[in-house]
Amino acid sequence: MLLFSDLTALLGGTLLQRPAAHATVQRLLLDSRRVETPADSLFFALRGPQHDGHRYLPELYQAGVRQFVVQDAVELAAYPDAGFVQVPDTLAALQQLAAQHRRRFSLPVFGITGSNGKTIVKEWLAQLLSPDELICKSPRSYNSQVGVPLSVWELTASHSLGIFEAGISEPGEMERLARVIQPTLGIFTNLGTAHDAGFASHAEKAAEKMRLFMGVDTLFYCADHELVHAAARRQLDAARTRLVAWTRQRPLFDAREADLLVTVQEAAADRTVVRVEQKRPRPQEYTFTLPFADEPSVENALHCLAVLLWRQVPAPEIQRRLDRLQPVAMRLEMKQALNDCYILDDTYNNDLAGLRLALDALARQTRRGRRTLILSDVLESGLSGAELYTRVAALLPTHGVERLIGIGPDISQHQTAFQGLNTAFYPDTEAFLADFRPEQYRQELLLVKGARRYGFERIVAAFQRQLHGTVLEVDLDALVHNLNFYRRRLQPGVKLMVMVKAFAYGSGSAEVANLLQFHRADYLAVAYADEGVALRQHGISLPLMVMNPAPDSFQKMRQYHLEPEIYSFELLQEYLRAAQEAAMPAIHLKLDTGMRRLGFAEEDLPELCRVLRENAAHLRVASALTHLAGADEAQHNDFSHRQLAAFGRMAPQLEAVLGYSILKHALNSAGIVRFPEAQYNMVRLGIGLYGVEATGQEQDALRPVSTLHTTISQIKILPAGETVGYSRRGEATSHERRIATLAIGYADGYDRRFGNGAGEVLIRGQRAPLVGNVCMDMCMVDVTQIQDAQAGDFATIFGQGLPLTELAARIGTIPYELLTNVSERVKRIFVAE
Numbered sequence: 088m089l090l091f092s093d094l095t096a097l098l099g100g101t102l103l104q105r106p107a108a109h110a111t112v113q114r115l116l117l118d119s120r121r122v123e124t125p126a127d128s129l130f131f132a133l134r135g136p137q138h139d140g141h142r143y144l145p146e147l148y149q150a151g152v153r154q155f156v157v158q159d160a161v162e163l164a165a166y167p168d169a170g171f172v173q174v175p176d177t178l179a180a181l182q183q184l185a186a187q188h189r190r191r192f193s194l195p196v197f198g199i200t201g202s203n204g205k206t207i208v209k210e211w212l213a214q215l216l217s218p219d220e221l222i223c224k225s226p227r228s229y230n231s232q233v234g235v236p237l238s239v240w241e242l243t244a245s246h247s248l249g250i251f252e253a254g255i256s257e258p259g260e261m262e263r264l265a266r267v268i269q270p271t272l273g274i275f276t277n278l279g280t281a282h283d284a285g286f287a288s289h290a291e292k293a294a295e296k297m298r299l300f301m302g303v304d305t306l307f308y309c310a311d312h313e314l315v316h317a318a319a320r321r322q323l324d325a326a327r328t329r330l331v332a333w334t335r336q337r338p339l340f341d342a343r344e345a346d347l348l349v350t351v352q353e354a355a356a357d358r359t360v361v362r363v364e365q366k367r368p369r370p371q372e373y374t375f376t377l378p379f380a381d382e383p384s385v386e387n388a389l390h391c392l393a394v395l396l397w398r399q400v401p402a403p404e405i406q407r408r409l410d411r412l413q414p415v416a417m418r419l420e421m422k423q424a425l426n427d428c429y430i431l432d433d434t435y436n437n438d439l440a441g442l443r444l445a446l447d448a449l450a451r452q453t454r455r456g457r458r459t460l461i462l463s464d465v466l467e468s469g470l471s472g473a474e475l476y477t478r479v480a481a482l483l484p485t486h487g488v489e490r491l492i493g494i495g496p497d498i499s500q501h502q503t504a505f506q507g508l509n510t511a512f513y514p515d516t517e518a519f520l521a522d523f524r525p526e527q528y529r530q531e532l533l534l535v536k537g538a539r540r541y542g543f544e545r546i547v548a549a550f551q552r553q554l555h556g557t558v559l560e561v562d563l564d565a566l567v568h569n570l571n572f573y574r575r576r577l578q579p580g581v582k583l584m585v586m587v588k589a590f591a592y593g594s595g596s597a598e599v600a601n602l603l604q605f606h607r608a609d610y611l612a613v614a615y616a617d618e619g620v621a622l623r624q625h626g627i628s629l630p631l632m633v634m635n636p637a638p639d640s641f642q643k644m645r646q647y648h649l650e651p652e653i654y655s656f657e658l659l660q661e662y663l664r665a666a667q668e669a670a671m672p673a674i675h676l677k678l679d680t681g682m683r684r685l686g687f688a689e690e691d692l693p694e695l696c697r698v699l700r701e702n703a704a705h706l707r708v709a710s711a712l713t714h715l716a717g718a719d720e721a722q723h724n725d726f727s728h729r730q731l732a733a734f735g736r737m738a739p740q741l742e743a744v745l746g747y748s749i750l751k752h753a754l755n756s757a758g759i760v761r762f763p764e765a766q767y768n769m770v771r772l773g774i775g776l777y778g779v780e781a782t783g784q785e786q787d788a789l790r791p792v793s794t795l796h797t798t799i800s801q802i803k804i805l806p807a808g809e810t811v812g813y814s815r816r817g818e819a820t821s822h823e824r825r826i827a828t829l830a831i832g833y834a835d836g837y838d839r840r841f842g843n844g845a846g847e848v849l850i851r852g853q854r855a856p857l858v859g860n861v862c863m864d865m866c867m868v869d870v871t872q873i874q875d876a877q878a879g880d881f882a883t884i885f886g887q888g889l890p891l892t893e894l895a896a897r898i899g900t901i902p903y904e905l906l907t908n909v910s911e912r913v914k915r916i917f918v919a920e
């Protein structure tokens with residue numbers, strides 16, 4: 088455990104001020120918006136060209152952070168009980184701390200670098216090795232001077248393998264990353280033109296990247312990249328690094344310049360069959376089917392394959408794992424879009440090499456129709472703007488591109504380079520979206536290729552939103568914000584269980600659970616075993632409680648390590664029967680203190696204690712819980728206190744007969760706000776995470792997570808005296824009206840009770856009342872007052888500007904119901920940052 092008091096020695100800094108309380112460091116914090124557990128966070132005030140972390144000190148202090156590493160002078164009086172260490176360079180200090188952390192563990196660690204494919208190789212390798220290893224890897228593409236230390240900081244003693252990627256843009260940077268990662272194994276993916284700007288030549292770039300691997304035992308790479316091959320030989324052979332190279336050129340293989348020879352045997356539309364020959368340790372030939380057809384994916388998969396063969400994973404097992412390989416979201420994806428268009432989505436990076444690969448992929452598509460390229464500024468090519476865009480322009484006709492939409496200041500500035508093509512230019516993504524007209528795209532193939540900072544995923548979403556009409560947008564940043572709101576209310580050491588039942592209150596369980604796992608929730612809970620199984624299959628490894636475990640699901644619960652909530656003697660007996668056969672996961676005992684739904688009542692306790700005592704050998708109790716019937720309303724305070732008192736009597740009796748301490752928990756979201764004294768050692772967060780503060784006292788502190796929107800399908804002018812829709816319920820009026828038909832109905836989960844004026848939607852920032860009944864797939868609103876409303880416009884059903892609490896009240900229900908009603912046919916889009 089790291090103590091604040093150790094930092095001065097570790098970082099060689101000056102202690103400006105001691106924190107008032109004895110403080111430990113668990114988390115490294117660089118972003119004031121990401122405060123989660125302030126008490127054990129250490130903030131590094133980084134300074135960059137457009138950013139100065141020192142500016143956020145007041146905000147962080149306000150949020151409860153008390154440990155800081157700074158490089159500027161600080162007005163200490165403003166932070167009386169906080170600790171400050173001053174260092175000459177906060178970034179260097181961050182890296183140094185991570186490097187020291189890394190040194191504490193002696194496990195194999197992969198370092199991955201190269202121009203393209205780092206993230207995908209990292210993700211795939213992790214997928215492929217996950218049956219054998221507990222892996223710590225960089226989240227997403229945390230591969231920078233800042234991202235690498237944060238990734239490495241996540242290493243713990245329980246990991247058996249680390250996989251970290253390193254990306255650089257200037258000479259000198261790799262050495263710093265190598266000191267943090269300290270890889271024992273390396274993968275060099277390839278060398279393209281990305282990040283050329285900082286380097287004198289490609290050879291210099293290869294040599295610089297190779298510095299990541301100066302200390303590794305074994306390096307994997309493709310010998311067909313000549314500069315990589317040369318650099319590996321020159322720099323690493325001398326250091327006696329074992330080089331594991333694969334090639335597609337037989338002469339290289341025959342000359343023993345490469346260990347594996349790969350020949351493509353069959354290139355189908357969705358897979359590639361390869362033969363792999365190897366000489367060492369003994370001559371051997373294999374055939375594998377890679378579930379990909381595009382060249383970048385094949386290359387990435389071959390790197391991984393080389394690693395698996397080197398680890399001597401048996402060939403049939405390798406194939407099984409390859410078959411399960413899941414695409415990484417950031418790879419080039421084909422998506423269906425509006426008006427029978429398709430999008431090749433490559434919104435991840437944009438350098439010349441990457442563009443070339445993407446254009447190759449576009450050219451390979453067999454689908455007919457016009458080809459449009461939506462392209463951001465091309466970054467870091469090392470060329471002058473004029474030359475760069477002349478080169479880009481030359482690529483387009485040869486790859487069949489007929490129309491170019493250029494987005495960004497640079498590409499706009501060099502638009503003359505694209506003369507002769509059908510073009511349009513926009514200074515930024517916002518300008519494009521503001522001008523977006525769906526009818527301008529029909530049966531075409533769009534390549535959307537943009538550097539990440541341009542946020543082109545919004546463009547893809549716009550194309551898709553139009554297609555699906557109705558979309559539930561889930562704001563993951565808001566979710567984390569809400570999580571932290573509740574976290575801050577917990578006493579030290581109190582654990583957090585998060586309820587992800589009912590599809591995470593409609594938000595999409597796998598994605599939400601994944602985020603919660605990343606943000607270190609302690610427990611998750613679902614209603615049914617199947618929900619738990621689905622989460623496990625999505626890689627969720629957190630402890631999971633199942634509230635309604637049917638006895639016939641016990642087998643599954645054992646297999647997936649799901650912990651049942653036991654609420655009756657019958658269920659307990661079933662569980663004990665199952666536990667006789669083979670060990671079962673621990674249980675949670677539900678105590679009924681007044682909800683009168685499920686659980687053991689106080690009078691059942693003697694009997695329960697007897698059964699527990701007699702079967703102590705066959706069961707393990709993880710927790711005891713109760714649920715408050717009216718935590719959200721002050722009028723039920725007395726009742727809630729009686730419930731909590733009963734729980735306070737009952738739970739310790741269980742502990743006494745068990746002879747060990749168990750988790751005890753009683754509070755839901757409302758309870759966390761209203762009964763801070765009854766947190767015991769865990770709480771159960773539900774609706775609050777999703778943005779609804781159930782007591783209504785602190786709604787403003789939460790952010791709405793879900794926004795349900797749809798589009799206007801058509802607008803009609805309704806003469807005076809006519810009605811709208813089924814049963815002629817839309818009342819006739821004495822004046823002409825404009826009626827918009829929206830692409831959402833009760834089959835999407837839009838409640839029928841909103842019909843006939845009870846509900847409102849938001850169009851162009853103004854409210855429009857429902858007219859007539861809500862139909863199965865559509866509904867109608869009056870937009871007479873919203874003059875510029877037109878077909879294709881968004882309509883917000885709930886979310887920002889149209890709070891769930893208000894809507895629920897309008898039809899006499901609760902926000903929970905509106906959230907969980909959104910049907911699964913509604914596409915979920917997850918947005919962050």
Ligand SMILES: *Cc1c(COP(=O)(O)O)cnc(C)c1O
Pocket residue numbers: 586634714754755756757771772773774775781
């Ligand atoms: C759903 C549920 C919760 C969470 O309740 P919220 O009001 O959504 O916070 C807590 N405990 C149990 C037993 C639940 O079923």
